[in-house]
Amino acid sequence: MQTIQLSTPSMQGLITIGEGVIEERLGALLQGQKNFLVTDSNVAAIYADKIRIWFGDTPTFVMPAGEENKTFSTLGDILSAMVEAGIRRTGRVFALGGGVVGDIAGLAAATYMRGVSCVQIPTTLLSQIDSSVGGKTAVDHGGVKNVVGAFYQPQEVLIDPAFLDTLPQREVKCGLGEAVKYAALDSDIFDALYQNKHRFADLAFLKTLIYPCVAHKAKVVQADEKETGERKSLNVGHTTGHAIELVYRLSHGESVLWGMKAETQIAVDAGACEKSYGAQLQEIIASALSIAPTQKTAFDADNFAYKAKADKKNDESGRINLSVAARKGVWVGVDLTFDDYLSRLKECL
Ligand SMILES: NC(=O)c1ccc[n+]([C@@H]2O[C@H](COP(=O)([O-])OP(=O)(O)OC[C@H]3O[C@@H](n4cnc5c(N)ncnc54)[C@H](O)[C@@H]3O)[C@@H](O)[C@H]2O)c1
Structure with missing residues (x-):
């Protein structure tokens, strides 16, 4: 495993890269509080069995895949589901997916109860090399990309390169x-x-x-x-x-x-x-x-x-x-x- 410690004035974050990182880190991160998982419809389908093993009965929101769903409306649905699931301030949001899931789930974490901690688990090449790191969270609005958002650093980023094995060529591009x-x-x-x-x-x-x-x-x-x-x-x-x-x-x-x-x-x-x-x-x-x-x-x-x-x-x-x-x-x-x-x-x- 390779690790990088990211220290900003707002947060100390740990980034771990390596096959098997989820099995290694997830148990400790899930323990001790009620958590919330956000993923998208493609990732939920491809990784259904693993998600069940990794996250058990963690309340989950499966958003429809695609940039066109990185909206206020989806953000509102995620926040409503978090309220309904009874997530408290101690809860953690896990973002399992590409940059779209990471950006919107990160913003949900930044705004729910004025901020709960967030763990990014990026599953695309783009999100593994870039978007899961650095704390930019956002939704698109009024025809402008990422115009509503927040800087909000994830507590941890777990990067397992094995996710790339199921990625279509156009997503590699x-x-x-x-x-x-x-x-x-x-x-x-x-x-x-x-x-x-x-x-x-x-x-x-x-x-x-x-x-x-x-x-x-x-x-x-x-x-x-x-x-x-x-x-x-x-x-x-x-x-x-x-x-x-x-x-x-x-x-x-x-x-x-x-x-x-x-x-x-x-x-x-x-x-x-x-x-x-x-x-x-x-x-x-x-x-x-x-x-x-x-x-x-x-x-x-x-x-x-x-x-x-x-x-x-x-x-x-x-x-x-x-x-x-x-x-x-x-x-x-x-x-x-x-x-x-x-x-x-x-x-x-
Ligand atoms: N926050 C940042 O710093 C930052 C930086 C760059 C880009 N972004 C944002 O990231 C988004 C683009 O991210 P993206 O390219 O990951 O798009 P994406 O999240 O839409 O994922 C692309 C597609 O791949 C599917 N997918 C995800 N993981 C998969 C896997 N392992 N196997 C098979 N299919 C999988 C998704 O369901 C989706 O259909 C944009 O909204 C962009 O604005 C943010």
């Missing part, structure tokens, strides 16, 4: 979106992805990315929990990616890959990113996009760019702030007028 983001920020992850860009469908290789990605994120979150500085680096590809995700209804990870492609090109054109490094990063992005390819390969910037204005990272001036890769292991902020952003986008997607 979603995780690659966040892995490529880390490549843009961390030299070692960049080298690993560049040297293995023909192995992006190989689970054995992908599992080796979990620890370095989580370690990178933990370091960044520890330095800047509330995203006033260094944590903005984790938004590379995300301003454009979120806009694409909302308008074209592609998955989060695939949208981030398209966002990375566009923003890396914008950064090279603006002189913010080294040309040869930008080209290598584009090779990694292209290789990730070739996994489980979808029909959607062209985007009309006029149709989606306006969504970038509403992104949480931008202020009311209407300017677009992008976090972009500059050179190996280094990122910078690029600030563009909306018109400049739009015209550059049209050239690169």
Whole structure:
């Protein structure tokens, strides 16, 4: 087992990575109080037998799978079920699933009785390398991604790579979106992805990315929990990616890959990113996009760019702030007028 201790002003959290981690840690975490499990319909079906063994008669809410259900309405249903189950302040919320379950169950934990403790058990590549760590919780609202939420650190994160064995290829691709983001920020992850860009469908290789990605994120979150500085680096590809995700209804990870492609090109054109490094990063992005390819390969910037204005990272001036890769292991902020952003986008997607 590999462990990482994440200390922020608000919480000391333990992250444990390894096959069998649930059997090793869960018993102690469940003991002593009434708990609550949130999972989704796919995970509940695939892991029905294991859930019964692991969680016994723990009250459970099975939300319908999918980003379209990461809403206030589902959050309300979860909170109602927690009230009905009689969960007390000492109770723990266990989030078993991908980033959607993690984000919404984390927000339920953050708000129920002004905060009960939360344990994340991520089951997708995206959630294992990224979303389960760092305490961002949210639901989508009013056509804006993650616009209602809270920073709320989980008490523990239990990452068992064996969950990836049942993950469909298109979900592997979603995780690659966040892995490529880390490549843009961390030299070692960049080298690993560049040297293995023909192995992006190989689970054995992908599992080796979990620890370095989580370690990178933990370091960044520890330095800047509330995203006033260094944590903005984790938004590379995300301003454009979120806009694409909302308008074209592609998955989060695939949208981030398209966002990375566009923003890396914008950064090279603006002189913010080294040309040869930008080209290598584009090779990694292209290789990730070739996994489980979808029909959607062209985007009309006029149709989606306006969504970038509403992104949480931008202020009311209407300017677009992008976090972009500059050179190996280094990122910078690029600030563009909306018109400049739009015209550059049209050239690169
Ligand atoms: N909080 C953060 O810091 C953060 C960071 C990145 C992304 N996110 C959020 O994460 C979400 C995307 O997460 P995701 O890609 O995990 O999506 P997801 O949770 O929708 O999971 C993807 C699909 O895989 C299924 N699934 C989950 N585990 C499985 C398994 N082991 N085997 C088979 N199927 C399985 C799910 O039921 C779902 O259909 C977005 O809402 C995004 O905004 C949050």
